[in-house]
Amino acid sequence: MSTTIEQPAGLSLGSHQFESRLIVGTGKYTTLELMKDCLDASAAEVVTVAVRRERLVDKTGRNILDFIDLDRFTILPNTAGCFSAEDAVRVARLGREILQGLENPGADWVKLEVLGDTRTLLPDPVATLEATRQLVADGFQVLCYSTDDPMTALRLKEAGATSVMPAGSPIGSGQGILNPNNIRICLEYLKENDPDYPVIVDAGVGTASDVAIAMELGCDGVLLNTGIAGAANPLLMATAMRDACRAGRAAWQAGRIPRRLYATASSPEVGVIAASAKQG
16 A cells, blocks of 8 residues: 555636635625635635625725735635526626636636525525526536535536535534535535536535535535634634645545444454453
8 A cells, every 4th residue: 555645636617726625705804904814824726706896895995806816816706695597697797897807817707696585595596597507608617506405406517517516504604514415415416427527515614624524525625704704713713624624635535434333443353362251
């Protein structure tokens, strides 16, 4: 057996290639300066930005893009806050226009969110599928925020989505991966005959162990925002999320031991001096 530690391959999303498998958001930070520091600490290479014009500028008139190193980070524009396919397509095109003006490579893709209601912030599967078809036809590489329903995920892939991103739990809830079995089935369906198809857990991550669990399931990456921005110490949490993503990926590659009902001795039983009497 080789003693060389295999370096995990990077994340491939359509025409984009990255070393980091952690994607982070830019919302909910108390200051833009803190956001900038947390982006750096996370070691992410992709950051999501809500591109509605009113969300790019804070109450003091500062533009969020001025606090993101556009030479280092690829912007993933998202359609956060959209509740119809029509609105999501319009916002996606706005994001493309903004990033083309900035000459950022993120101009050719979009994180698609079409929400069903304001209470759960879960996606509207019908409107999401409709918007995916329109945006793919318009030349976008579409990364779809989806429920963890395997058939919905499969339909989005068939519609041309570059990546399907099932929710671990509702946005900002911090509940982690509520249904790992559904995530497993999504992975099975989406990667059948296409093992390199990227599946990313998006939403609900509350702490580093949630990231590790997602990666240990075999997901290709994790997208999160509130888990860092809402932490008591966001900067330290950004570092923890970075390390958890790397550790979870390495653990999945290593292959965990099977779960057993009873104990299995870790020391050899051959050659012991004397066997102990059975108890009971």
